Amino acid sequence: QVQLVESGGGLVEAGDSLRLSCAASGRTFSGFAMGWFRQAPGKEREFVAGISRTSTRTTYADSAKGRFTISRDNAKNTLYLQMNRLEPEDTAVYYCAATQTSVLVVFTVPNQYPYWGQGTQVTVSS
Numbered sequence: 001q002v003q004l005v006e007s008g009g010g011l012v013e014a015g016d017s018l019r020l021s022c023a024a025s026g027r028t029f030s031g032f033a034m035g036w037f038r039q040a041p042g043k044e045r046e047f048v049a050g051i052s053r054t055s056t057r058t059t060y061a062d063s064a065k066g067r068f069t070i071s072r073d074n075a076k077n078t079l080y081l082q083m084n085r086l087e088p089e090d091t092a093v094y095y096c097a098a099t100q101t102s103v104l105v106v107f108t109v110p111n112q113y114p115y116w117g118q119g120t121q122v123t124v125s126s
Contacts, residue, residue, distance in 0.1 A: 002026040002098050002115050009094060009120030016086050016124070022079040022096030022117055029077040030054065033101050035113060036070060036081045038092035038122075045095070049081060050106035059106040063089070086124045093119040 008020040020036070035050040049070035050059045058070055069082040079096050097113035107113060 002029075002032060002100075004096050004098060004115060004117035006094065006096050006117040006120040009122045011123045011125065012086055014087055014124055014126050017082070017084045018086065018122060020081040020083065020094055020096075020120060020122075022081075024077045024079065024098065027100070029072075030074040031100055031102075032098040032115075033105060033107055034070075034072060034079045035097045035099075035107060036079075036094060037097060037110060038090075038094045039119075040092040043092075045110050047108045047110070048094070050108055051079070052104045052106050053101065054104060056104045057106050059108060083122075086122075088124045088126045091122060091124050093121050095119045 003025045005023045036048040037045050038048050039045040047061050048064050051070045067085045071080045096117045098115040099113045
């Protein structure tokens with residue numbers, strides 16, 4: 001079991017930056033591949049970015065490439081998502097997710113992640 005708590009969301013203007021954090025507790029953080037997802041009103045939850053256990057591999061949705069950076073600090077049990085040049089289309093609730101794995105892979109599908117945080121709202125005004 002791992003507990004996840006997101007923070008760092010807020011209301012910003014288009015072009016601004018935000019850094020989301022996800023604090024993990026419970027089992028050894030380095031044993032989990034991690035991901036960021038988001039869900040806008042009326043839309044399905046979508047993959048944003050993922051990172052392997054030791055940061056060896058990262059994967060981004062096309063919408064996030066070049067603007068967002070996922071990272072993790074296993075010593076601090078924390079996952080991050082640096083979001084730059086935010087757009088109104090980025091408005092959503094952002095969730096971090098975890099899945100325990102022994103391999104260095106990135107997972108991109110929501111049902112591959114059994115553990116989820118409660119989400120943090122990001123609102124980007126035009």
